[in-house]
Amino acid sequence: MHARKKQPHHRRASRKKASTTDALLTWYDANRRDLPWRAKPGESADPYRVWLSEIMLQQTTVAAVAPYYRAFLKRWPNVNRLAAASMDEVCGAWAGLGYYSRARNLWRAAQVVANKHGGVFPKTVDDLRALPGVGAYTAAAIAAIAFGERAAAMDANAERVVSRLFAVEELLPQARARLAELGLTLVPEQRPGDFAQALMDFGSLICLAKRPRCVSCAVAQSCTAFRLGIAESLPRKAAKRPRPLKRGAAYVALDGKGAVYLERRPENGLLGGMLQPPLGAWGEAFPKQDRALEAAPFTGAWTKKLGFVRHGFTHFELEMEVYVANFSRRPNGEGFWLGAIELQRAALPTVMRKVLEHALDEDVPLFAAAR
Numbered sequence: 001m002h003a004r005k006k007q008p009h010h011r012r013a014s015r016k017k018a019s020t021t022d023a024l025l026t027w028y029d030a031n032r033r034d035l036p037w038r039a040k041p042g043e044s045a046d047p048y049r050v051w052l053s054e055i056m057l058q059q060t061t062v063a064a065v066a067p068y069y070r071a072f073l074k075r076w077p078n079v080n081r082l083a084a085a086s087m088d089e090v091c092g093a094w095a096g097l098g099y100y101s102r103a104r105n106l107w108r109a110a111q112v113v114a115n116k117h118g119g120v121f122p123k124t125v126d127d128l129r130a131l132p133g134v135g136a137y138t139a140a141a142i143a144a145i146a147f148g149e150r151a152a153a154m155d156a157n158a159e160r161v162v163s164r165l166f167a168v169e170e171l172l173p174q175a176r177a178r179l180a181e182l183g184l185t186l187v188p189e190q191r192p193g194d195f196a197q198a199l200m201d202f203g204s205l206i207c208l209a210k211r212p213r214c215v216s217c218a219v220a221q222s223c224t225a226f227r228l229g230i231a232e233s234l235p236r237k238a239a240k241r242p243r244p245l246k247r248g249a250a251y252v253a254l255d256g257k258g259a260v261y262l263e264r265r266p267e268n269g270l271l272g273g274m275l276q277p278p279l280g281a282w283g284e285a286f287p288k289q290d291r292a293l294e295a296a297p298f299t300g301a302w303t304k305k306l307g308f309v310r311h312g313f314t315h316f317e318l319e320m321e322v323y324v325a326n327f328s329r330r331p332n333g334e335g336f337w338l339g340a341i342e343l344q345r346a347a348l349p350t351v352m353r354k355v356l357e358h359a360l361d362e363d364v365p366l367f368a369a370a371r
């Protein structure tokens with residue numbers, strides 16, 4: 001009897017990858033999540049919906065995004081309608097989702113698609129990346145899901161799965177390019193969009209960050225990290241630096257009818273273009289009361305509310321004490337006054353909403369109706 005000829009290594013490796021891809025697609029067909037922005041099996045995906053959901057999902061969970069996605073789609077059912085809205089309207093509807101630069105870029109990208117591309121989304125990863133707010137992952141996800149381009153959409157789920165399948169021990173974020181390269185080797189010619197979504201779902205349901213479900217995993221046979229017993233320790237990440245704490249004062253001026261004085265933040269930088277009550281400088285400690293009063297926007301009978309407002313940004317924590325004053329006549333300033341109804345839809349970021357709720361002693365959150 002002849003011994004079977006051993007296949008060359010590269011051929012075995014590519015067979016193994018193809019069977020991993022097939023197994024992931026089969027798993028997806030049986031277990032796919034039913035998400036509001038996802039096309040049903042056999043339906044083609046609407047690029048507007050894919051783009052809108054992907055921008056919303058950046059740094060946010062599926063559960064948090066779902067009500068916002070539905071509200072946006074109801075109010076602005078296509079990109080031309082979104083482009084016709086003002087940036088303030090879009091940022092106002094976004095309030096609560098955080099990272100407001102995403103809302104501004106969403107609006108800017110809608111302008112580009114509506115005005116430069118005649119309301120039709122570009123199809124390739126490169127052209128999609130030229131849209132404001134669309135990075136490598138989002139461009140690949142839209143290109144694959146909406147246009148069937150063979151692109152690797154590497155979000156945190158996909159990176160986790162790929163790092164384990166190939167036992168990549170290099171630290172993130174440096175490992176990102178290598179993971180994308182390896183991820184692309186798994187993407188099939190047919191159904192690249194389903195494959196992108198398969199990795200997302202598989203990472204969310206099976207290949208979990210903590211305690212991956214390796215015993216019921218459809219690709220355990222070909223998972224190197226599982227074989228080596230190091231799955232849970234991957235992907236390895238560079239240690240995070242602790243976030244510094246900043247403190248300051250906010251000034252909430254009210255007129256006789258309860259309207260609030262607000263200013264607009266500069267276009268660029270943190271919360272760019274959003275509204276806020278006037279703020280003092282931020283430092284390591286809260287300003288002493290006499291210093292805080294010197295920095296108030298108007299001379300008046302300011303009183304400090306008990307306690308403070310706390311909010312976490314990506315790179316720092318912020319605590320603000322809140323000073324309140326009532327003015328029977330509106331003092332002059334470069335900002336403007338908004339009444340209760342207008343406040344509901346104003347482009348006020350969550351941290352500033354917290355400041356106003358603290359200032360106005362709202363038992364029921366002032367902005368609940370806006371959600």
Ligand code: SF4
Pocket residue numbers: 161164165206207208212213214215217218219220223225226231
């Ligand atoms: Fe993830 Fe475990 Fe499956 Fe590997 S065997 S892909 S670590 S769930």
